Amino acid sequence: MEQMRADRFLTALGYGSRSEAKKIIREGRLLKNGLPVKRPEERIAPETDRVELDGAAVRFEPMEYWVLNKPAGILCATEDRYRETVISYMGLKRRGMVPCGRLDLDTEGLLLVTDDGQLVHRLLAPGRHVDKRYEVSYSGELPPDAAERFDQGIILEDGTRCMPAELEEPGNPAILRIQEGKFHQVKRMFRALGTTVTHLKRLSMGPLYLDSLNLRDGEFRRLTESEVQMLREFTEGKREETGSRKMNTPGAGNGTESCEPELPDINRFRAFLFDFDGTLVDSMWMWGAIDEAYLRRFGITDFSAENLSSKIVGMSLPECAEYFRKEFHIPAEPAEMIRDWEEMTVEKYRREVPLKPGARHFLDVIKGRGEKTAITSSNSPRMIRAAADSLGISEKIDLIITADEVASGKPDPAIYIEAAKRLGVAPEDCLVFEDIPEGILAGKRAGMTVVAVKDDFSAGQEAEKKALAGYMIGSYEELL
Numbered sequence: 001m002e003q004m005r006a007d008r009f010l011t012a013l014g015y016g017s018r019s020e021a022k023k024i025i026r027e028g029r030l031l032k033n034g035l036p037v038k039r040p041e042e043r044i045a046p047e048t049d050r051v052e053l054d055g056a057a058v059r060f061e062p063m064e065y066w067v068l069n070k071p072a073g074i075l076c077a078t079e080d081r082y083r084e085t086v087i088s089y090m091g092l093k094r095r096g097m098v099p100c101g102r103l104d105l106d107t108e109g110l111l112l113v114t115d116d117g118q119l120v121h122r123l124l125a126p127g128r129h130v131d132k133r134y135e136v137s138y139s140g141e142l143p144p145d146a147a148e149r150f151d152q153g154i155i156l157e158d159g160t161r162c163m164p165a166e167l168e169e170p171g172n173p174a175i176l177r178i179q180e181g182k183f184h185q186v187k188r189m190f191r192a193l194g195t196t197v198t199h200l201k202r203l204s205m206g207p208l209y210l211d212s213l214n215l216r217d218g219e220f221r222r223l224t225e226s227e228v229q230m231l232r233e234f235t236e237g238k239r240e241e242t243g244s245r246k247m248n249t250p251g252a253g254n255g256t257e258s259c260e261p262e263l264p265d266i267n268r269f270r271a272f273l274f275d276f277d278g279t280l281v282d283s284m285w286m287w288g289a290i291d292e293a294y295l296r297r298f299g300i301t302d303f304s305a306e307n308l309s310s311k312i313v314g315m316s317l318p319e320c321a322e323y324f325r326k327e328f329h330i331p332a333e334p335a336e337m338i339r340d341w342e343e344m345t346v347e348k349y350r351r352e353v354p355l356k357p358g359a360r361h362f363l364d365v366i367k368g369r370g371e372k373t374a375i376t377s378s379n380s381p382r383m384i385r386a387a388a389d390s391l392g393i394s395e396k397i398d399l400i401i402t403a404d405e406v407a408s409g410k411p412d413p414a415i416y417i418e419a420a421k422r423l424g425v426a427p428e429d430c431l432v433f434e435d436i437p438e439g440i441l442a443g444k445r446a447g448m449t450v451v452a453v454k455d456d457f458s459a460g461q462e463a464e465k466k467a468l469a470g471y472m473i474g475s476y477e478e479l480l
């Protein structure tokens with residue numbers, strides 16, 4: 001096993017979040033081979049170093065995080081004498097693996113299974129207000145005031161009052177967002193409104209979305225390292241609260257005006273950092289067609305465009321080229337592939353790509369005030385310049401920095417950290433605009449405030465974007 005950073009070592013073992021791990025290290029409580037670890041970046045060889053925390057030996061047994069698109073008919077339990085459980089269905093042998101929350105036998109959809117008890121608690125404790133969204137089919141008719149009644153807190157048949165919930169989509173199936181997990185809760189809430197649930201599927205939990213996880217019915221897989229990190233960062237940002245309150249997940253509107261968060265005050269910031277495609281310009285529509293045309297040149301037609309786009313989103317062009325070479329065995333050098341992509345797209349950028357709503361006016365206003373601006377993108381500088389020149393915004397941009405100038409693409413924060421450094425502005429004084437979850441995470445991890453920008457290409461991820469960034473705009477005018 002490879003060496004790893006000391007703070008990573010601690011978080012992988014469940015000793016809290018990244019910032020808690022850093023604190024442990026700062027306090028000198030972690031020893032490696034008898035000596036205190038001084039910096040979070042210090043390397044630990046998990047299999048050979050002797051590690052102690054607060055005087056006790058620490059053995060490396062990293063925790064496991066799995067996601068399942070649960071089919072009906074499987075019991076959400078660790079063991080059962082008669083029935084298949086999610087643990088036996090997934091063939092998990094490791095001790096301590098538990099489903100994160102209960103789905104009924106006949107309920108389908110997203111289920112996290114892990115041995116990270118602290119994370120499970122953070123996701124399930126009602127005081128933490130983690131969203132769970134369900135698709136609900138039902139028989140009967142919901143009353144006309146159903147949305148208000150969910151919002152005010154449904155009273156169940158036994159008199160229990162639920163926390164406020166949001167009827168995101170009132171049709172049949174409906175989509176309901178709740179923040180607690182009482183026994184048979186969704187079914188009982190619908191029953192209290194005179195209907196009977198006939199089919200129930202969990203669509204999301206906190207930042208995990210079934211759609212983005214690419215799991216078909218009954219499929220399961222381990223979360224990637226960056227997905228686990230995202231989950232940890234999400235739960236770290238959620239403090240326990242007591243007492244009842246309105247649903248107020250940042251940006252996730254519930255139809256009551258008081259719950260929409262304010263947008264950040266742009267006067268607070270000295271630099272404005274824009275991702276390019278989908279954020280500053282409306283160009284995401286053309287990439288699927290380019291990938292398809294490029295692969296067709298090599299006779300490759302048998303692939304899922306949606307799957308491909310979800311795999312490469314956020315990658316730098318060299319990372320994409322490597323991915324294409326490995327996945328599709330393209331017999332070309334990365335530099336050659338990038339040149340080809342540029343040839344294919346540069347004309348489109350010159351002629352067919354418009355600015356996103358309100359972007360021109362916004363740039364005029366912030367440049368008029370003398371603030372700094374940068375484009376921070378995974379695209380190539382040549383394409384960005386071609387588009388910026390033809391849109392007449394080049395003189396409004398102080399810096400263009402692309403992912404191939406830093407160690408790795410988004411969600412790694414490197415591109416944002418480097419941009420702030422080159423502009424000479426502290427991360428906390430930077431406002432980032434991003435249209436995809438990976439980019440939002442990159443900005444947040446760099447310690448910046450992030451505003452998610454709506455884009456048709458990522459319309460299915462809107463709730464996730466809102467939850468991660470905390471702010472969302474459809475037009476830059478909203479900030480002025």
Ligand code: URA
Binds near residue numbers: 200
């Ligand atoms: N609510 C229910 O009624 N059942 C589930 O499985 C999950 C939420």
